[in-house]
Amino acid sequence: MSGTIIITGNHAVSYGAWSSRVRFVAAYPITPQTTIVEMLSDFVNTGKMKAEFMTVESEHSAAAAVMGAESTGVRSFTATSSHGLLYMSEVVHWIARSRLPVVMVVVNRAIAPPWSIWTELLDTMTHRDAGWIQVYVSNNQEAYDMVIQSYRLSEMKRVSMPTMICMDGFILSHTFAPVTVHTPEETDEFLPSYSPLWKIDPENPFSLGNMATPDYYYEFSYLMHEAHENAKKLFNNVDKEFERFSGRSHGGKVHGYMLDDSESVILAMGTLSEEVMVAIDNLRKRGEKVGALKVRLFRPFPAEEISKALEDKEFALILDRSLSYGYEGQLATETKAALHTSGIETPVINMITGLGGRDVTYKEIEKFHGLAKKKVSSEKGPFKPIFIQLKR
Amino acid sequence: MGKEIKTVKDIPLQELLLPGHVACAGCGMAISVRHVLKILGGNTVVTVPACCLSVIQGLFPKTAVAVPLKNVPFASAAAVASGLKAGFRLQGKELNVVAIAGDGGTYDIGLQALSGAVERGEDIIYFCYDNQAYMNTGIQRSGATPYGAWTTTTPKGKKERRKDLGLMMIANGATYVATVNPSFPMDFYGKFLKAEEKKGPRVLIGYSVCPPGWRYTPELSIELGKLAVQTGAWILWEFEEGVFRFTGYSKRLAEGKAKRKPIELYLEPQGRFRNVLRDPEKLKALKRGINERWRVYRKIAEVYSSSTPG
Ligand SMILES: Cc1ncc(C[n+]2csc(CCOP(=O)(O)OP(=O)(O)O)c2C)c(N)n1
Ligand code: SF4
Ligand SMILES: [Mg+2]
Numbered sequence: 001m002s003g004t005i006i007i008t009g010n011h012a013v014s015y016g017a018w019s020s021r022v023r024f025v026a027a028y029p030i031t032p033q034t035t036i037v038e039m040l041s042d043f044v045n046t047g048k049m050k051a052e053f054m055t056v057e058s059e060h061s062a063a064a065a066v067m068g069a070e071s072t073g074v075r076s077f078t079a080t081s082s083h084g085l086l087y088m089s090e091v092v093h094w095i096a097r098s099r100l101p102v103v104m105v106v107v108n109r110a111i112a113p114p115w116s117i118w119t120e121l122l123d124t125m126t127h128r129d130a131g132w133i134q135v136y137v138s139n140n141q142e143a144y145d146m147v148i149q150s151y152r153l154s155e156m157k158r159v160s161m162p163t164m165i166c167m168d169g170f171i172l173s174h175t176f177a178p179v180t181v182h183t184p185e186e187t188d189e190f191l192p193s194y195s196p197l198w199k200i201d202p203e204n205p206f207s208l209g210n211m212a213t214p215d216y217y218y219e220f221s222y223l224m225h226e227a228h229e230n231a232k233k234l235f236n237n238v239d240k241e242f243e244r245f246s247g248r249s250h251g252g253k254v255h256g257y258m259l260d261d262s263e264s265v266i267l268a269m270g271t272l273s274e275e276v277m278v279a280i281d282n283l284r285k286r287g288e289k290v291g292a293l294k295v296r297l298f299r300p301f302p303a304e305e306i307s308k309a310l311e312d313k314e315f316a317l318i319l320d321r322s323l324s325y326g327y328e329g330q331l332a333t334e335t336k337a338a339l340h341t342s343g344i345e346t347p348v349i350n351m352i353t354g355l356g357g358r359d360v361t362y363k364e365i366e367k368f369h370g371l372a373k374k375k376v377s378s379e380k381g382p383f384k385p386i387f388i389q390l391k392r
Numbered sequence: 393m394g395k396e397i398k399t400v401k402d403i404p405l406q407e408l409l410l411p412g413h414v415a416c417a418g419c420g421m422a423i424s425v426r427h428v429l430k431i432l433g434g435n436t437v438v439t440v441p442a443c444c445l446s447v448i449q450g451l452f453p454k455t456a457v458a459v460p461l462k463n464v465p466f467a468s469a470a471a472v473a474s475g476l477k478a479g480f481r482l483q484g485k486e487l488n489v490v491a492i493a494g495d496g497g498t499y500d501i502g503l504q505a506l507s508g509a510v511e512r513g514e515d516i517i518y519f520c521y522d523n524q525a526y527m528n529t530g531i532q533r534s535g536a537t538p539y540g541a542w543t544t545t546t547p548k549g550k551k552e553r554r555k556d557l558g559l560m561m562i563a564n565g566a567t568y569v570a571t572v573n574p575s576f577p578m579d580f581y582g583k584f585l586k587a588e589e590k591k592g593p594r595v596l597i598g599y600s601v602c603p604p605g606w607r608y609t610p611e612l613s614i615e616l617g618k619l620a621v622q623t624g625a626w627i628l629w630e631f632e633e634g635v636f637r638f639t640g641y642s643k644r645l646a647e648g649k650a651k652r653k654p655i656e657l658y659l660e661p662q663g664r665f666r667n668v669l670r671d672p673e674k675l676k677a678l679k680r681g682i683n684e685r686w687r688v689y690r691k692i693a694e695v696y697s698s699s700t701p702g
Binding site for chain 2: 023024026051052054055056057058060061062064065066067068069070071072073074076090091094098200201202204205206207208209210211212213216
């Protein structure tokens, strides 16, 4: 029977893997991901989960072992964070280029030096182009739900691409909240058993990944792009079907908040977007017509939905918890490109916030909005990113 | 399983490395892979990291390998093999999962993954064809390049001795460890048959000639492999269930039934040892290195002899 339990974001993820009937897990510990795999190890050892748990010697091998198991047609899972993701980076690309619908949770954490264990999105941002579907979640229930939904979407034959679920370290990973959890038997209704696009089978031998000349390689990449286009089309359907199954929807590719009559919009990803919504409530009380857009899907990028949400607005404020050194925040870059493609001229102010886990409170966000509004009304642009929390 | 290969005539006729592969003439790896696939047969899945074998399969959409083969990242062969085996095990499928990697992918960049897989007791066969350098990228030194050998990154000859992977694997706890050499096909077949029948991590290290990398002419390939053993430069042995044994011609050498041929016979045909042959000091050091290996292995044979209780 489904039930509601009070668990951390990490344990929500472990339950998600359990509900999804994951058969193979290989993982390597790293703060703040560790408790995900500790719980999975426990599930496997107590027989709660009928799966194998492989205690590999590194993240490179974790991803490699998962690639091996998934190649045989077995639903596989791993989780990592920051340096672990960077260390497995080579295999991250290999999994996508092998068109294997693996699901991996990355607990976002800043990159050293200096050592930091707190959240920042640069680790997953640097894997934006690795071919994985990327979803950013902002609460424990969403983390749980997205594990199940991601297997559903990734394993669709028109997609057959892996999904990376990104969630803020500590803010989600170690914070308790109520989560409604479904048994594997219940979940079967939403998530069918895995029927792979291809698998390794001595009855039907073929070579995978041998050298392809420039005559062929281009098409491999195009097919990955096409798969992403399909994922983009199917993403909201999966959300709807999941709603029919569980009664919960997270809004699809983007989740708009008080957008209809808003004059300005604040965009953010991950837990930052929850904080933004609190700020919106307060700003509204003061008569400010402001709305929020939580960007849930980052690859494939929901350019059309974002453009539509920002059309005719006075300005957009984009809060990035990540920075592409020498330019700006990644969500800002992507959003501006989307607007340009649609011929929309809504001014965009980008603020770099929360790097290395620096706290970003709703009170600050209210101030950020005021500053952005002033800037847009008094200056013509172009607007450079603002390092709004920089101590001078 | 239950296969028996007593004479060359018993070698299976089935070819699973097909004509049309693009290895150089006289390539020791191609000969070895052909043998390995003949022994293990069609119920086998192979995983291959970056190395000459990832190239000689031929170009997409064709392949010269008739069993399922997954190419994988350079450092990952043993880890992918572990995952493959787990995937098949979860589905109740019994088959051989074999990683075939070069020395670079084994002694160097893939050592961590291999060491992890052996420590975990993974039920895989790992075959390292040891051509003693990074050949795919154009002959650079590896941890397996022998003392004195020229490579493009050791233009005056390598100053250091090579790693001893076999000893590492024994220490690491592999179920079966053996060296093979395709110039001794019956020894080669016997060891792979044994490996196939065992469970757990089985590591076989294959002497693997490379005419362009070693600077000799391809017609000498088989002869060179024989000389490697006859001069003592390559030692044939196996380790199973706590027992170390010299095998084949190396056994005769160990037992004093034959005498090691002069090492010069092995070095002279190979351009890569030119610097050694020109320099008596280097030649002496190289000989010392070989004697040292023999001393170590004799000791190992003593420690892990069949008469050792428990
Ligand atoms: C991570 C990574 N680093 C470097 C390379 C380039 N590379 C491909 S094959 C190879 C050498 C392989 O040497 P070895 O394993 O001995 O096989 P051989 O080429 O001798 O058959 C190198 C350095 C690579 N493919 N991946
Ligand atoms: S370079 Fe050497 S190892 Fe590579 S295919 Fe040619 S002979 Fe074989
Ligand atoms: Mg080599």
